[in-house]
Amino acid sequence: GALWVPIVGQIAPIPAVIAIVENAVANGVKTHLETEVRGIKVENGEVKGIETNNGFIEADIVINAAGLYADEIARMAGIDYFEIHPRKGEYWIFDDDVPGPRRVLFPTPTPISKGIVVTTEISGHLMIGPNAQDLPPEEKENFATTEEGLEQVWEGAKKLWPRLPPRSKVIRTFAGLRPEPTGGDFIIKAEEEVWGFINVAGIRSPGLTSAPAIAYEVVQIIESDLGIELKEKSKWNPYRKEISHFFMMTPEQVNEAVKRNPAYGKIVCRCNNVSEGDILEAIERMKFIGVKTPSVDSVKFRTKATTGTCQGSFCRPKIVQLLAKEYGVEPWKVTLKGRGSEIGIGDVKVLLRGDGA
Template sequence: MKTKVVIIGAGISGASIARVLSRYENLEVHLIEKAPDVGWGVSKANTALIHGGYDDDPEKYPMRAKLCIRGNRLWHQWVKELQIAHVWNGALIVATKEEEFDELERLLERGHRNGVPEMRMVDKNELFHLEPSLTREAIGALWVPIVGQIAPIPAVIALVENAVANGVKTHLETEVRGVKVENGKVKGVETNGDFIEADVVINAAGLYADKIARMAGIDYFEIHPRKGEYFLFDDTVPGPKRVLFPTPTPISKGIVVTTEVSGHLMIGPNAQDLPPKEREDLATTRKGLEEVWEGAKKLWPNLPPRNRVIRTFAGLRPEPTGGDFIIKAEEEVQGFINVAGIRSPGLTSAPAIAYEITEIIRRDLGINLVEKSRWNPYRREITHFFMLRPEQINGMVKKNPAYGKIVCRCNSVSEGDILEAIERMKFIGVKTPSVDSVKFRTKATTGTCQGSFCRPRIVHLLAREYGVEPWQVTLKGRESEIGIGDIKTLLRGDEV
């Protein structure tokens, strides 16, 4: 008889756990997410860094220190198996004053304690060889070659696709409203739909992990949101070759300047602590964005004019009581495992968190895990027309003419790409057609015009493939329908 496991939250942590647990034939794994698609919570908006593991004090934050460097190493394997876009470009923590070298030396020593390889101090000459366009005030830096970057939501999508291919069942648009506990044991979860039985419940609910824990009678920690704001520039704007950090202060790591994996210069984040009730506050502010702009200029003084900005956005991080990751099987409720407070470096640590959960299930819950003989670790990336060579394009168009129709001009996304994305959405259980689901799989609508040209065509493709009216297609799930009011008459043929 299989052990039923419910994972609450399809962000980077929950998706990684689902993928790893899909290896075992005696587990029946269910992945629950309240959003219409995967990766739309904390994982959606962040700096997208695979951190180097030098930053977390192993005495104050032992879980973060242990899992960050392990996660970094695992991502080197996972991006290959799952064909996730990535770059290993390294990071420079830059000093502009002599007194900042004391902090860099502390970071170097901490990195050595955490097992970070290859990091070292570089002088001014080597620094400008590594990053020629850096501020002229820079006098040296700590160089961490193992730092990299990935695209977070495509990474979550890849993990979930692989998990579903290996037998994981997804439940999207499914909100947990209660955790059933009898005689000190987990029995399942109440949702806005059906009751889902479970022998093990893994709470990876991001900003809401404390609320889920309280449903099970566990209330020793609280999550508060920490907001970070960002600028994203047109992809014709040159950015740095490396990830650039200022020397951190006791208050902040400072504003990062980087070129993200799609080739866009990105700056941010700042850090603003919000009260627990503001867990959905993703609004940017004039004050916050000015803080980001001025902070970035200290490292990258030649910021382009603001008319080259194509998007500003904010992300929220779940800051837990005590600051460290909370990853443990709760003794008072047998079968309930918390994966809470997964703030930075949570993206980096996610693969290691998944293996930590596997060990907890074995060691603390006493469940013997039996590996599948035919578990498949591989997943093929979606077709991206803009990445194909001319001879590949010719072959694709001959097989399917849809690949010859460009829908998104900014990023050269074809109709074939979009149809493939819709097919994959359905494969993992996306029920509500949304433009954002297509965007995160194809890059359509993310270019300079931000969808002004391609969005109507995407809406019609989604409507056709999902069998709904165009005005029922959404931007990002229910209550964000594209068509409202009398605009519907244009498609119904009503007299006006």
């Protein structure tokens, strides 16, 4: 048997977040990226601001939406009634020439999770997963895949989609972590012990789907619980121009783009037809929202470069060169996904010096 739910759909979550941040910055929001919260300053039971690795930031209201680390942020403010532990989910992604279902296929949900899903994701790739493995609170950086977990996903997916392609068609496996709170439910409230501190914690699955409603809920909390009158910005611009995508252009649009900027005529990612112009535009947008450390993943999430069959084997070096040039840094300071994931360790020319350096 099966249950047909025609209103079920999906979006690409990372491009959606990027679009929201770009729109927010365009409307005056200030970002402090790569800024670590090290303490919450509370005086006489009221929030005064946050201590960071980049100095003190004054704040009347702190909204704790720190995901896996929400419990640690809450403890900085003296709130310790909940704990977050990571729940790992593992996935397989297949090449885009593999046919998948036209709709999202869910098994019967369990008390632990909605189950192992089979879907054709937004970019056109068949994707299966996730499983659900609870980890201890100290393993909030454990993104490793496991043979046992991936096999569990494979066998679970076969029950819904017996026509799984051969494993030679798999281009990537990966794992993600979602925050599982004490009690197993969202924690969305203004804390009475510390005025101005609002917890938006334990936003487990289906957190993405719930995000718009959560935002409205927080607005109501600020107005009703904290007694602060909020006014909509009169000149708020709700629109954000989509980033250019060479692979979505018609031949006529390609000709116009190349006339404006010849970089659109240079293909960098052959798997997904991503041009140098796309990548340069992505880098401009990264700088616009305050991205200080250049990373290949930041380009990937904006352009689809490195997500194809070869997973960046051909295009990653060129992307590194473009990032290094546009950010004015040495190529070995370009990262995969932020500080600590630098792609190189230095200039290979030092090997020619012969002084043992």
